[in-house]
Amino acid sequence: MKLVRSPLCAAAAAVLLAVSASPAFSADDPATEMRLLRQQEKQRTNIYKAYFPDLATARKAAITFHANLLEAQYDTGFLVLELDALEIATLRSYGFRVENAPEFIQRRDEFLNQIQQAADARAGAATQGTTDSTTGAITRPVARGDASIQSISGYACYETVEETFAAAQGFATSFPNLAQWLDVGDSWQKTQGLGGYDIRVLKLTNSATGGTKPKLFVNSAIHAREYTTAPLVLEFARWLVNGYGTNADATWIMDHHEVHLMLQANPDGRKKAEGGLSWRKNTNTAYCGATSNSRGADLNRNFSFGWNSTGGQGSSGTPCNETYRGPTAGSEPETQALQSYVRSLFPDRRGPNLGDAAPADTMGMHLDIHSYSQLVLWPWGTTSTPSGNATALQTLGRRLAYFNGYTPQQSIGLYPTDGTSDGPSYGELGVAAFTIELGTSFFESCTSYNNSTKPKNLPALIYSAKVVRAPYQIPGGADVTTLSLSNDASGAGVAAGTPVTLTASATHTRFNQSNGTEPVRNVTAAQAFIDVPPWSAGATPITLAASDGSFNATTEAVSGTLNTTGLSLGKHLVFVRAQAASGQWGPVTAQFLNITNVTPPANNEVEPNDSRATANAVAAPATWSGAMGASSDNDYFVVNLPAGATLTATLTPNATSDYDLYVYNASGTQLGKSERGLGLVDTVTLTNTTGAAAQRYVRVRYYSGGTGATNGRYTLGLAW
Known part of the structure; x- marks a missing residue:
C-alpha cells in the first residue's frame, strides 16, 4: 500500500493564510516568532485516540506512524496520534478503533499558554530596563522572549541546548585527558547566518592509554521534540567521566574504548521544542514556508543510504509533511555532519547488497536515541527481509531490551521507512546499529524520566559500551553480574602478598524474551585478569571455579584466589568474564584491587614517615x-x-x-x-x-x- 502522510498540512494552511500578510520572522524577533508558532500549534486539532487490537500491532503502528505519534498508553490500550482521513482509514483496516482526543488537546493548549506566559514575563522584566542613578536615563534591552530560555518550563530535569553544550564543554575543560568537545558541522540556521549552532560531538576516552580502541557512537535529539533523549545521553557522559578512577567499569571503558556522543543532533529544532512546540524536523525555511511550524526536513528520512527507496511509503515528498525527506539525499547540513562523522569513525566492512553481512568480528556500534514507543530496533526498516547480521543484531537487541523492558524487534512497522540514521552506519559500513525509543511521550514528565526512563536505559548504554569491541559476538556470552573481593581489597586495600578471594555471579539469562525466544545456555567457565584485559597481549587468565563444584546451570556462583605478590602499590583493575556453552565469552566486569603496605592509624601521629623513603603507601x-x-x-x-x-x-x-x-x-x-x-x-x-x-x-x-x-x-x- 502506498501512503503519503500529511497530517499537518491542512491544519497549518489556515494559520499560514492568517500570518502570510505579516513580514517573515527574523532572527532578531524570536519572541514574536514563537508567539505566532504557538498559535499555529493550537490550530492542530486533528488529534485522535487509536485503540489497538493487540500490543504487537500497536508496536508496529508506533514505528510506522512515529511522526504522527503524540502519546502512547500501552497499559490502557490506545495511542494518541495526529491523523488525516487516509491514515484513520489505514489504522481501522488493521483493527484500530479511532475517536477524538479532546483531553490531549486541552492539556497541550494549557502547556502552550503556560510557556507563553513565562515568555511574556521574561520579556516584561527585560523591557522595564535599568535607571542610571546620576542621569535618570532608562536603558531598555531588546526583549528577546524565548531566546532567554535557560530551562524548559515545567521540565527542569531536561537541559536546554545551551546547558547541554556547557556541560560538555565543562568535561573537556576540567578533564582534558578524558574529554574532547569537537565541532563537526553546522546547523541549518548557522549556515544561513541566522544564529544557529555548531553540531558537536563529545569524545570520551583516556587519551593517555593506547591500543586499538573500538568506538561507540551515540546521537540523540535528531527529532527535536523528544525531550528525554539528550538528557539521557548526557547522563551517560557524566557516568563515564565522573566514574573514572572511582567506578571500575567506567574506568576500563574509558581506558580501552572510545565513546562519541552527538548530544544535540538537531539544535535549531530543539530550541523550538524547548518553547513548547511539537517540533520534529530541522528549521529549514525553504520547505513549507518561512513562517510555518511545519517547515523543515525530517532529518531521520534524509540520510543518503536508502533515501526515498520505498516508493513513497517510508517518507514523504510533501514539504509540510512531518516525514518530508528533503529534496535530495543528504541535503541537510545536520544530516551531512552526522553521516560524515560516522564515516570518519568506522571502516567499511559490509558489501553493497542488502543481504550482505559484516564480518562477525566487526568492531563498533551506533545508537540513535529517540522517544517514544518503548522499542529497541535494528535494521532493516526499508524491508521485512532480515539483514545479513540479523541473528546477531537480534541477540544484542534482546540484551539491550533486558535492561529497559522494551520490545526488541526489526525496525519495520506496518510498512517501511527509508533514509534513516542506521543507513551510514550499518547500511554503508556494517556497524551494528540500533534505535532505542524511550518512554511513553515526547514531553515526558520529570517524575517519569527520573524514576523510570533514566534508570532503565542508562544500563543499556553502559552495556553497549562494554560489548563494542565485538557487538556481533560478545552478547552471546555470559554476563558477570556481581563481583567482590575479600579483605576490603577494593576499599582500604591489602598489603602485597595477601591472598584475596574473588567471588562473582555469572549468568546467561539476561535477554528480553517478550518477542521471540533467545536460546539460554549453561555457564561453562569464568576467568579473572589483573590489570591486563583478556583482549590485550600479555593477558594472563586466572581460572575461577564453580562454587557448587561444577558448571552445569544457566546461572553460576564462581570464586577464585588472587595472588597479589609482586603487585605495585596503588590501585589495580581486576577483569572478570564468563563463557556460555556456545563457547562465546561475554563482556568483562571489573573491580578495583588496592595494594597498600601500611594503614595509617586514625588518631595518632604517623611515624616514621619523615622522608620519601619512609612514606606510607x-x-x-x-x-x-x-x-x-x-x-x-x-x-x-x-x-x-x-x-x-x-x-x-x-x-x-x-x-x-x-x-x-x-x-x-x-x-x-x-x-x-x-x-x-x-x-x-x-x-x-x-x-x-x-x-x-x-x-x-x-x-x-x-x-x-x-x-x-x-x-x-x-x-x-x-x-x-
Missing part, C-alpha cells in the same frame, strides 16, 4: 587523619597514580595551625604545592601525563601553630 580514594608531632615534622605518603588520572590532594589543618602541602614525583621533583596560611585548606591537583602509572609523593609540612595529638591534628584526603 595509601590507595585512593582515602581520607587519613594524622598529627604534626613537632615543629620539625614532615609526613610523607605515596600513591600509585594511573596513566591519565588526576590526583586531588586536600589538606585540612587544625584551625589554629598552618600546615603546607606538596606533591613530588619519584625522583623528588616538586610537581605542585599549596601554602595558604593559618587554618586554611590546601589543595593540589595534578594529572599523570606520562602515559604509564607513576608514583606520586604527598608531603604534609609543619609551618606554624599547634603540634601533638590534640593541637596538631590534620586530615588529608586523596582521590582521583
